[in-house]
Amino acid sequence: AQSVTQLDSHVSVSEGTPVLLRCNYSSSYSPSLFWYVQHPNKGLQLLLKYTSAATLVKGINGFEAEFKKSETSFHLTKPSAHMSDAAEYFCVVSGASNYQLIWGAGTKLIIKP
Amino acid sequence: DTGVSQNPRHKITKRGQNVTFRCDPISEHNRLYWYRQTLGQGPEFLTYFQNEAQLEKSRLLSDRFSAERPKGSFSTLEIQRTEQGDSAMYLCASSAGHNNSPLHFGNGTRLTVT
Numbered sequence: 001a002q003s004v005t006q007l008d009s010h011v012s013v014s015e016g017t018p019v020l021l022r023c024n025y026s027s028s029y030s031p032s033l034f035w036y037v038q039h040p041n042k043g044l045q046l047l048l049k050y051t052s053a054a055t056l057v058k059g060i061n062g063f064e065a066e067f068k069k070s071e072t073s074f075h076l077t078k079p080s081a082h083m084s085d086a087a088e089y090f091c092v093v094s095g096a097s098n099y100q101l102i103w104g105a106g107t108k109l110i111i112k113p
Numbered sequence: 114d115t116g117v118s119q120n121p122r123h124k125i126t127k128r129g130q131n132v133t134f135r136c137d138p139i140s141e142h143n144r145l146y147w148y149r150q151t152l153g154q155g156p157e158f159l160t161y162f163q164n165e166a167q168l169e170k171s172r173l174l175s176d177r178f179s180a181e182r183p184k185g186s187f188s189t190l191e192i193q194r195t196e197q198g199d200s201a202m203y204l205c206a207s208s209a210g211h212n213n214s215p216l217h218f219g220n221g222t223r224l225t226v227t
Contacts, residue, residue, distance in 0.1 A: 034215060041220075043117070043204060043219050043220040046216070101158065104155060
């Protein structure tokens, strides 16, 4: 069975400093992993996805994530935070089919000026 | 890219009334999904269509909920006899036909049941 744990419910960083949002997963087979972002009162937008190709995945808006099988992690990073990055971020692991997506509880990213 | 479109954006209704939401997916996507999201939570899967066929329904989807996708294009989600616990954001997403293709979400319909 698959599961996903986002280790922090809130992360607060200053503008211009690095961002790290942590995600650990559990899967009985090679998973596909995704990060989605949700701005207030908006739908979810795909940031990046991992589907068993390169372990370092680059996404939109300067975000990237590294798949580490040995650590069962898929942490999201960005070198320098921008005020517009303030949002909720969801780590997602797929099951056998698209609809069998297992969603993390979300991490709210707060950017301090 | 017109994206996934959902209407209305907001709906306020009194308990016991019926409501219907519409979703227009990305035109070349044959898969369509409905999710529900409450405050502070991730989305919960409700149902999934491939073309016009409803292939999966969550146990969350009680008898008061029904979804259709009659021509394999737009979809409607109807909630009958609404309850206060139905208040949530209802999200629609679509994807291409191969497994693990990413979901593209609409902006959602926020339902408030008073």
